[in-house]
Amino acid sequence: MNKVLINFAHPAKSHSKINNALRKSAEQLDGVTFNDLYASYPDFMIDIKREQKLCEEHDVIIFQYPLYWYSTPSIMKEWLDLVLEHGWAYGSSGNALENKLFILAITAGGDDSSYKRDGFNYFSIKEITSPYCAMTKLCKMQWMPPFTVLGMHRGLPEEQIILHAEDYRRTIIALRDGALDIEKAKESKYLNSDLDAVIGRFE
Amino acid sequence: MEFFLLQLFIFLIAAAIAVPIAKRLGLGSVLGYLIAGIIIGPFGFSLIGDVEQVMHFTEFGVVMMLFLVGLELKPSMLWKMRTPIVGMGGIQVILSSIIIGGIALIFLPWQQALAVGVILSLSSTAIILQTLKEKGLMNTPSGRSIFSVLLFQDLAVIPILALLPLLATLTISETTHSEAAFFDIASLPGYLQIIVTLLAVFIVFFLGKFGSRPIFRAIAKTKVREIFVAAALALVVGISLLMTAVGLSPALGTFLAGVVLADSEYRHELESDIEPFKGLLLGIFFISVGASLNFLLISEKIILIVAITAVLILFKWIVLISTAFIFKMKKNERSIFAISLAQGGEFAFVLFQLTRTDGVLPNSIIEPLISAVAISMFLAPLLFNLHEKANTRKNYEEQVSDEPDEIEMRKHKVILAGFGRLGTDIGRFLIASGVKPVILDNDAANVEVLRKYGFKVYYGDITRLDLLEAAGANEAELLIVTMGDIEISRKLITLAKKHYPNLKIIVNASDRLSVYKLMDIGVDKIRRESFGSALELGRDALKTLGVDPYGAYRMMRIFRKHDEAMMPELYKQFREDEKEGYISLYQRQMLYLEELIQLDINMGFDDVDKAWTAKSPQK
Numbered sequence: 001m002n003k004v005l006i007n008f009a010h011p012a013k014s015h016s017k018i019n020n021a022l023r024k025s026a027e028q029l030d031g032v033t034f035n036d037l038y039a040s041y042p043d044f045m046i047d048i049k050r051e052q053k054l055c056e057e058h059d060v061i062i063f064q065y066p067l068y069w070y071s072t073p074s075i076m077k078e079w080l081d082l083v084l085e086h087g088w089a090y091g092s093s094g095n096a097l098e099n100k101l102f103i104l105a106i107t108a109g110g111d112d113s114s115y116k117r118d119g120f121n122y123f124s125i126k127e128i129t130s131p132y133c134a135m136t137k138l139c140k141m142q143w144m145p146p147f148t149v150l151g152m153h154r155g156l157p158e159e160q161i162i163l164h165a166e167d168y169r170r171t172i173i174a175l176r177d178g179a180l181d182i183e184k185a186k187e188s189k190y191l192n193s194d195l196d197a198v199i200g201r202f203e
Numbered sequence: 204m205e206f207f208l209l210q211l212f213i214f215l216i217a218a219a220i221a222v223p224i225a226k227r228l229g230l231g232s233v234l235g236y237l238i239a240g241i242i243i244g245p246f247g248f249s250l251i252g253d254v255e256q257v258m259h260f261t262e263f264g265v266v267m268m269l270f271l272v273g274l275e276l277k278p279s280m281l282w283k284m285r286t287p288i289v290g291m292g293g294i295q296v297i298l299s300s301i302i303i304g305g306i307a308l309i310f311l312p313w314q315q316a317l318a319v320g321v322i323l324s325l326s327s328t329a330i331i332l333q334t335l336k337e338k339g340l341m342n343t344p345s346g347r348s349i350f351s352v353l354l355f356q357d358l359a360v361i362p363i364l365a366l367l368p369l370l371a372t373l374t375i376s377e378t379t380h381s382e383a384a385f386f387d388i389a390s391l392p393g394y395l396q397i398i399v400t401l402l403a404v405f406i407v408f409f410l411g412k413f414g415s416r417p418i419f420r421a422i423a424k425t426k427v428r429e430i431f432v433a434a435a436l437a438l439v440v441g442i443s444l445l446m447t448a449v450g451l452s453p454a455l456g457t458f459l460a461g462v463v464l465a466d467s468e469y470r471h472e473l474e475s476d477i478e479p480f481k482g483l484l485l486g487i488f489f490i491s492v493g494a495s496l497n498f499l500l501i502s503e504k505i506i507l508i509v510a511i512t513a514v515l516i517l518f519k520w521i522v523l524i525s526t527a528f529i530f531k532m533k534k535n536e537r538s539i540f541a542i543s544l545a546q547g548g549e550f551a552f553v554l555f556q557l558t559r560t561d562g563v564l565p566n567s568i569i570e571p572l573i574s575a576v577a578i579s580m581f582l583a584p585l586l587f588n589l590h591e592k593a594n595t596r597k598n599y600e601e602q603v604s605d606e607p608d609e610i611e612m613r614k615h616k617v618i619l620a621g622f623g624r625l626g627t628d629i630g631r632f633l634i635a636s637g638v639k640p641v642i643l644d645n646d647a648a649n650v651e652v653l654r655k656y657g658f659k660v661y662y663g664d665i666t667r668l669d670l671l672e673a674a675g676a677n678e679a680e681l682l683i684v685t686m687g688d689i690e691i692s693r694k695l696i697t698l699a700k701k702h703y704p705n706l707k708i709i710v711n712a713s714d715r716l717s718v719y720k721l722m723d724i725g726v727d728k729i730r731r732e733s734f735g736s737a738l739e740l741g742r743d744a745l746k747t748l749g750v751d752p753y754g755a756y757r758m759m760r761i762f763r764k765h766d767e768a769m770m771p772e773l774y775k776q777f778r779e780d781e782k783e784g785y786i787s788l789y790q791r792q793m794l795y796l797e798e799l800i801q802l803d804i805n806m807g808f809d810d811v812d813k814a815w816t817a818k819s820p821q822k
Contacts, residue, residue, distance in 0.1 A: 011815050012754075012815035014751065014754075015815060038751075038752070039752040039753060040752075042752045042753040066815075109819055110819075120820070153819030154819075
């Protein structure tokens with residue numbers, strides 16, 4: 001059984017139905033550690049040792065956050081800047097994260113159709129998340145396409161939110177139990193594009 | 204009595220007139236005193252009587268000065284300086300003695316030449332240290348080198364004193380052996396002399412190390428200030444007497460006592476108590492040096508004396524600059540080191556006197572030499588000024604910022620006034636951050652406990668200017684005021700602002716009214732002592748009630764900003780209402796509280812709500 005760490009970064013949780021739903025669906029699961037960064041470090045004084053230890057103790061590292069200005073909420077940038085130390089995360093002797101799965105779980109306002117060349121946002125989610133893909137490679141981790149929930153500005157109906165939350169829960173359970181076909185999943189656009197295709201029936 | 208007072212009056216008034224003028228002309232106080240001396244001396248208005256007597260008495264100022272210098276030097280620091288003291292000092296004294304003695308050998312028999320050489324190798328501790336202090340150069344690398352040499356010279360006086368009688372070739376005119384007041388060590392056999400001498404040094408050491416604290420504490424408890432002054436003076440005078448009795452230099456003895464007491468919490472109190480006496484005595488000493496210039500003799504033998512002076516300064520300078528090269532001093536340090544020490548010293552007056560009584564040198568040789576020494580001492584501050592003019596001010600500043608490692612030696616940059624609960628935590632925080640504040644507290648018991656835990660805490664009345672001075676307010680960057688009593692805080696701040704306009708001040712205030720009182724005297728960095736914890740408790744309360752921690756944190760920050768933003772307006776209103784004066788302070792405070800709460804309610808936390816509510820750009 002893999003251990004799953006969810007680092008959650010949302011500065012205004014009360015405004016986000018979808019993130020609360022995703023959170024609720026996953027945080028109580030066995031083998032899952034839910035780490036609310038804004039709650040732990042309201043003054044941004046990130047405890048580097050604690051965060052590194054959490055990473056070391058888990059096999060799958062998920063960052064769950066809303067897409068702000070094509071990037072992350074500020075505390076997540078602070079986290080990356082501080083926690084991913086040379087000699088620990090990268091560099092010739094920095095192997096602490098080697099082979100761990102690194103997955104983003106993003107919620108964003110625009111529709112899927114807006115994240116392409118002729119769309120409103122011009123860039124695709126893949127392009128927008130490329131810095132984290134590069135970071136994953138430097139830290140010798142495995143990059144997966146992000147778990148993506150789009151179209152928030154449209155206002156997701158309640159049923160949709162429940163479906164997304166259920167998908168999130170399924171994905172995490174599969175990651176935990178090693179039931180996710182990693183090689184296949186790497187090929188898909190988003191991790192949750194077609195869950196039935198990547199999650200094996202042998203669980 | 205009347206005569207004494209008249210003499211005293213003449214000395215003091217001469218100093219009071221000459222020193223400010225000299226300072227205004229940029230000459231420094233030492234030159235001012237010397238000129239005052241010449242003016243009131245036998246070749247000026249001839250206003251004073253027995254100059255030599257006065258000079259002898261006021262030499263005690265040098266003793267006090269060394270005590271004060273010792274107070275600023277910790278034993279560990281002194282040990283660190285052992286190489287420059289022995290090395291630089293040794294080379295300077297020996298080389299100068301040999302070269303000056305060698306020149307004298309052309310004219311004099313070897314015994315006399317040797318005596319002249321060793322005596323003239325010494326420089327003027329009084330003039331140099333005073334000048335260095337005035338220019339703020341004591342804690343620079345060159346200042347420390349200069350001080351090392353001076354310290355070695357003070358040590359060298361002891362063997363020189365022993366050497367001189369051995370060089371006697373003349374028949375002794377009169378036996379005015381410097382008789383001891385209560386005890387003559389010379390009557391003891393040799394080995395006992397050494398034991399007694401060592402014993403005396405140990406007494407000073409143990410008294411300073413262990414005896415002084417309980418005594419000073421007991422005295423401090425009486426809260427009678429002059430008794431502390433009396434005790435401090437008694438300490439210095441007593442040690443001088445003891446040292447003289449065993450044949451050691453009193454200056455050296457008090458220096459040792461100073462070093463031993465450098466770690467004591469009463470250090471600043473002692474410093475500020477002795478300082479005025481030292482200043483006055485040294486001032487009068489310098490005046491008497493000026494007055495002792497024998498212009499009759501100088502005009503008679505003008506060429507000889509000018510030549511001796513020139514040779515003295517030149518060759519000492521050569522030896523010093525060579526010493527500086529040997530010890531690889533930096534360029535700007537070299538020149539200041541050499542120029543500072545190139546003169547005769549006040550010890551020369553004493554030692555030449557001794558050579559006269561011991562029959563080493565005849566009067567005809569001593570007189571022009573003493574004149575030359577006095578002239579060289581007169582020229583010393585002038586040369587110093589010329590050197591300073593020639594070199595830009597920048598040089599010194601570079602020098603000061605040169606050595607980040609030796610912070611210990613340099614003045615502390617922060618003064619923390621008050622070491623109660625609040626001061627303790629600030630002090631802990633600063634010390635943990637690598638800032639070592641000078642901590643002042645007026646509660647002696649408090650000071651005692653805190654020192655046990657390794658804090659640098661000093662006892663004294665915080666609102667006294669001399670204590671501030673002794674704590675280094677002149678060089679400090681920042682004064683932190685943490686006392687609970689607003690009136691004491693105000694007194695201290697007013698004093699500090701007046702005398703140290705460059706000192707930055709941050710203050711703790713116990714309540715809103717205190718804040719206003721501080722704003723009255725133009726302080727702008729004020730913290731209310733319970734406001735911070737009130738906000739933190741408020742944040743804890745919100746968190747406990749289930750508010751998101753980051754939200755609670757931001758609300759706390761926003762509220763703090765709101766509160767601080769209201770302060771100037773409320774202050775203005777408070778002072779205006781006060782002018783009207785028709786309601787009591789208590790009533791007004793109630794009104795303000797009501798108003799305050801109304802403002803708080805209206806404030807709302809819009810910022811919290813608005814944040815991160817992204818809208819679709821298409822709408």
